[in-house]
Amino acid sequence: MEKKRFWYLIGIGVVILFFFIFISNVISVGERLRDIHEYVEYGFYGLSVILLYVLIINPLRVILFAPAFSIDALLDDSKKYRLYKDAAKILLTNDKLTEEDKTLIRDNMKDKEKLKESLATVFNTTIKDEMNKLIIKNSETVLVSTALSQNGNLDMLSVIAINLKMIKEIVQLSGFRPTYPNLAKLSLNVLVTSIIAEGIEELEVSELLPSKISETMTDLPFIKTISSSILGGIANGMLTCRVGVVTRTYLFRDNKLLDKKQIRRLAYKESIKMMPIIIAGGLAVFPKGVASVFGKPFKKRAKKAKGEENA
Numbered sequence: 001m002e003k004k005r006f007w008y009l010i011g012i013g014v015v016i017l018f019f020f021i022f023i024s025n026v027i028s029v030g031e032r033l034r035d036i037h038e039y040v041e042y043g044f045y046g047l048s049v050i051l052l053y054v055l056i057i058n059p060l061r062v063i064l065f066a067p068a069f070s071i072d073a074l075l076d077d078s079k080k081y082r083l084y085k086d087a088a089k090i091l092l093t094n095d096k097l098t099e100e101d102k103t104l105i106r107d108n109m110k111d112k113e114k115l116k117e118s119l120a121t122v123f124n125t126t127i128k129d130e131m132n133k134l135i136i137k138n139s140e141t142v143l144v145s146t147a148l149s150q151n152g153n154l155d156m157l158s159v160i161a162i163n164l165k166m167i168k169e170i171v172q173l174s175g176f177r178p179t180y181p182n183l184a185k186l187s188l189n190v191l192v193t194s195i196i197a198e199g200i201e202e203l204e205v206s207e208l209l210p211s212k213i214s215e216t217m218t219d220l221p222f223i224k225t226i227s228s229s230i231l232g233g234i235a236n237g238m239l240t241c242r243v244g245v246v247t248r249t250y251l252f253r254d255n256k257l258l259d260k261k262q263i264r265r266l267a268y269k270e271s272i273k274m275m276p277i278i279i280a281g282g283l284a285v286f287p288k289g290v291a292s293v294f295g296k297p298f299k300k301r302a303k304k305a306k307g308e309e310n311a
Contacts, residue, residue, distance in 0.1 A: 003181070004180075004181050007180075007181035007182075007184035007185060008180060008181070008184060010184045010185075010187070010188060011180065011181075011183060011184030011187050011188075012184075014184070014187040014188055014190075014191050015060070015187065017191065018056065018160060018191070019056075021156070021157070021160075021194075022048075022052060022056065022157065022160075025153050025157060026044075026045065026048045029044065030044050030045055030048075055161040055164070055165070056160070056161065056164060059164040059165055059167070059168040060164065062168045062171065062172065063164075063167055063168055063171050063177055063183065064177070064183075066171045066172075066175070066176060066177040067086075067090070067175070067176055067177070068176060068177055068178070068179050068180075069083070069087050069174075069175075069176040069251070077112065080112070081112040081115075084112065084115045084116055084119060085109065085115070087119060087175075087176070088105050088109060088115060088118075088119060090175040090176070091105060091119070091122060091175060092105060092106070093175075094173070094175060096126065096127075096130050096173060097122065097126055097127075098126060101122045101125075101126050104118045104121065104122065105118050105119070105122065123174075123252065127173065127174055128248070128270075130173055131170055131173060131174070131244070131248050132270060132274060134166060134169050134170055134173065134244070135166065135170075135240075135241055135244030135245065135248070135274060136241075136274055136277055136278055136281065138162055138163075138165065138166035138169075138240060138244065139237045139238070139240040139241040139244065139274070139278040139282070140237065140278055140281045140282040141162055142158070142159055142162050142163075142197075142233075142236050142237050142239075142240040143233040143234060143236060143237030143240075143278060143279070143282030143283075144233065144282050145158050145162070145233075146158065146159065146197055146232060146233045146236040146237075147229045147230050147232060147233025147234075147282075148229070148233075150229070152197075152198040153198065155197040155198055155232075155236070156194045156195065156197050156198040157194075158197075159190075159193055159194040159197040159236060159239075159240065160190060160194045162240065163190045163193060163194070163240055163243050164190070166240065166243070166244055166247075167186065167190075167243070167244075167247050170244065170247050170248065170251070174251055176251060177251075178247065178250035178251055179250075182250040182253075185246075185250075186243070186246060186247060186250065189242070189243050189246055190243055193236075193239040193240065193242075193243055196235070196236070196239060197232075197236045197239070230283070233282065234279055234282070237278050237279070237282055238275060238278070241271060241274055241275065241278055242271065245270060245271045245274075
């Protein structure tokens, strides 16, 4: 109980910190806009309130009020069976499930063990694959947006907003949220990811590269700027992928349809498989020459990973 209370406090603290970060950035920009005209400042504040609701408050509302599919080991069989049936009814309303998935669930509604196996099958195939698509899409968005942006504060806010959106979409797709302690841990992951996104802008990429490449980048500032931005975007995309995989892991761990060893192996394997796809897909929006330099090592792996998904 003490451990749960600790994570509740952490979660509440992180949410409050998110709001303070957002408000401090809004006030900072608003004060600059006041030099143009006070009505421009007021208009910006009004727009910020709308964005705060759309990008932060509404995703949080959807996540927090979704049902949890958490199986307690201490529950007796009849209560577990009831939870499985409730979960099955929610999944049957999911339009992402194939007719085969729905038939599999319906046919096994009257047998607890078979229903559990059916739910595990659906979660480990259709639901997992759809979650992976969401994780890849949002990670690519973070990669592109933070690579194009040259502002650390903007990077931090966009990472927070996109990560929240991704978690909301994963929750809506599965029909369930992680337990509140796990949501608190997840909020800490998002906070750390956003802080790293802000700090990456200050990182001197040339210092991390071999001396000859570093000298070339110093002689060509334009190349140095592009390289730093793209490598920063890739790092942020990878961190967002990790948040998505952790979200999925918590959902799978809570419902206990798979054992912990299976979940760990699945999370590691899937994240490794997704990384080349995210990098290759994210770099596709950049000029061909630039994208080919950074994306070449990942293109073959991305094609192989996509081929394995379609197989």
